[in-house]
Amino acid sequence: xxxxxxxxxxxxxxxxxxxxxxxxxxxxxxxxxxxxxxxxxxxxxxxxxxxxxxxxxxxxxxxxxxxxxxxxxxxxxxxxxxxxxxxxxxxxxxxxxxxxxxxxxxxxxxxxxxxxxxxxxxxxxxxxxxxxxxxxxxxxxxxxxxxxxxxxxxxxxxxxxxxxxxxxxxxxxxxxxxxxxxxxxxxxxxxxxxxxxxxxxxxxxxxxxxxxxxxxxxxxxxxxxxxxxxxxxxxxxxxxxxxxxxxxxxxxxxxxxxxxxxxxxxxxxxxxxxxxxxxxxxxxxxxxxxxxxxxxxxxxxxxxxxxxxxxxxxxxxxxxxxxxxxxxxxxxxxxxxxxxxxxxxxxxxxxxxxxxxxx
Numbered sequence: 001x002x003x004x005x006x007x008x009x010x011x012x013x014x015x016x017x018x019x020x021x022x023x024x025x026x027x028x029x030x031x032x033x034x035x036x037x038x039x040x041x042x043x044x045x046x047x048x049x050x051x052x053x054x055x056x057x058x059x060x061x062x063x064x065x066x067x068x069x070x071x072x073x074x075x076x077x078x079x080x081x082x083x084x085x086x087x088x089x090x091x092x093x094x095x096x097x098x099x100x101x102x103x104x105x106x107x108x109x110x111x112x113x114x115x116x117x118x119x120x121x122x123x124x125x126x127x128x129x130x131x132x133x134x135x136x137x138x139x140x141x142x143x144x145x146x147x148x149x150x151x152x153x154x155x156x157x158x159x160x161x162x163x164x165x166x167x168x169x170x171x172x173x174x175x176x177x178x179x180x181x182x183x184x185x186x187x188x189x190x191x192x193x194x195x196x197x198x199x200x201x202x203x204x205x206x207x208x209x210x211x212x213x214x215x216x217x218x219x220x221x222x223x224x225x226x227x228x229x230x231x232x233x234x235x236x237x238x239x240x241x242x243x244x245x246x247x248x249x250x251x252x253x254x255x256x257x258x259x260x261x262x263x264x265x266x267x268x269x270x271x272x273x274x275x276x277x278x279x280x281x282x283x284x285x286x287x288x289x290x291x292x293x294x295x296x297x298x299x300x301x302x303x304x305x306x307x308x309x310x311x312x313x314x315x316x317x318x319x320x321x322x323x324x325x326x327x328x329x330x331x332x333x334x335x336x337x338x339x340x341x342x343x344x345x346x347x348x349x350x351x352x353x354x355x356x357x358x359x
Contacts, residue, residue: 037282038297039335039355042313046118048340049083050348054118061108061124061131062088062101065347069340070275072150072211073329074157079110080187081121081340082134082147082159083349103133104144105161107187113330115338119351125188134190135161135181142176143167148273151211151218153238157183159190160209162225165199170344171272175199175207175225180242195242199225202249202261205232212276212285212303213238219276219303220247222263227272227290230265233304250304266305267298273324276303280333282356288325288339292316295325295341297354313354314341321345325352 047053049066057063068084086106108131109123126132135145142163149160163176180195197203206222213219218241220234233250240246248255249263256262272290279286284299287307296310314322321344328351331338337354 036308036311036359037284037286037299037356038311038313039357042295042339042341042352042354044319044341045115045338045351045353048119048121048349048351050346053348055121057108057121058088060129061106061121061126062129063106063131064088066106067342067344067347067349068147068273068324068326069342069349070147070150070326071328071340072152072157074186075152075154076186077111078122078186079112079119079329080150080157081108081110082106082150083108084146085144086131086133087347104137105134105147106131107134109187115328115331115351115353116336119328119338119340134159135192137163141165148178149209149211149220149275151213151241153213153218153241155184157187158211158241159183160211160220162207168226172226172228178203178207178209182242193242195244197244197260202259202263205229205260205263206234208273210274210276210287212278214278214303221266221274221276221287222260223271223274227292228270230269231267231271231274231289232260232263233266234260234263235303267307273326275325275327275339277327277329277332279337279356281335282358286327286332286337288313288327290323290325294318294322314352319343319350 049057064087066083066086070082074080083106088101107125108121112120124131137145144164145161147161159181162178165174165176167173177196177198180193181190183190197206207225208223210221218238222232223229234247236247251262270292274289276287287298289296294316295314297313298307298310300307324342326340328338341352
């Protein structure tokens with residue numbers, strides 16, 4: 001974690017009352033121009049993490065501050081939610097003379113299907129009262145491991161992550177590689193696989209990811225590190241997700257095997273964190289993408305597009321310092337789309353709602 005980022009988190013924790021001003025129901029942003037599928041602005045439903053949240057993440061999981069909230073259906077009636085750099089107070093941190101105990105990534109569980117009043121967590125990975133770190137960084141080469149996407153394949157859970165070499169600025173970081181971790185016990189324990197994409201050659205296009213599972217195929221949407229690149233697309237039979245040699249890449253309207261460098265953009269720069277899902281209410285594939293103006297809602301008739309130019313549904317910095325929209329998988333069949341959204345000022349995760357309309 002960068003010194004500047006750690007400083008920002010510490011400052012935010014000391015002004016948590018101020019951060020609490022981001023309250024439930026606060027409207028944010030306004031779509032640019034006429035909206036095709038957004039029936040209004042996205043708005044906050046509830047704070048999910050930290051002091052004052054609808055979940056007691058401090059007492060139940062030792063989570064004071066965190067970000068991301070990447071969700072996927074585990075196929076067993078649960079939503080698994082992976083978080084990024086996570087802070088807590090505990091005996092370990094005080095023993096070592098630090099105000100905060102930091103761990104790179106944690107996982108919480110939810111069975112809540114009534115999202116109108118927020119998303120409640122029903123469990124976690126770790127011992128009672130403490131959400132454990134999923135993957136441990138090798139501090140000789142990486143300062144943290146950040147989850148970017150998750151997907152269930154049969155009895156296995158897969159987590160895509162990026163190995164961060166250094167933080168440069170709030171919207172710029174450098175990765176060593178992106179990798180794939182697997183759990184065979186429903187997310188209770190994880191280990192890294194041998195599936196790595198180094199931050200070089202064609203694999204620079206897949207340093208951050210979003211997963212979309214359609215039948216027996218997993219689509220991987222990729223972007224370079226940071227929030228400056230375009231969006232690229234790969235696909236693989238779900239049973240071969242650990243085999244990079246089985247991936248195909250979308251290139252100028254056709255699928256090309258085993259060559260990430262051949263992939264061509266399906267969405268323009270500057271794109272960052274994103275999530276993709278099939279929305280049966282709209283009869284469209286939908287994507288929420290972090291861009292310079294804010295969160296864009298994009299739609300398409302197929303996973304590869306063509307994707308719409310997008311509608312601005314959360315304006316940049318309204319809420320202040322917001323980033324990383326991740327769609328809730330159980331909200332894709334009705335007129336309201338729910339997603340998690342992180343706010344750096346206060347370093348917490350919120351649930352947002354976006355009203356939709358059919359054309």
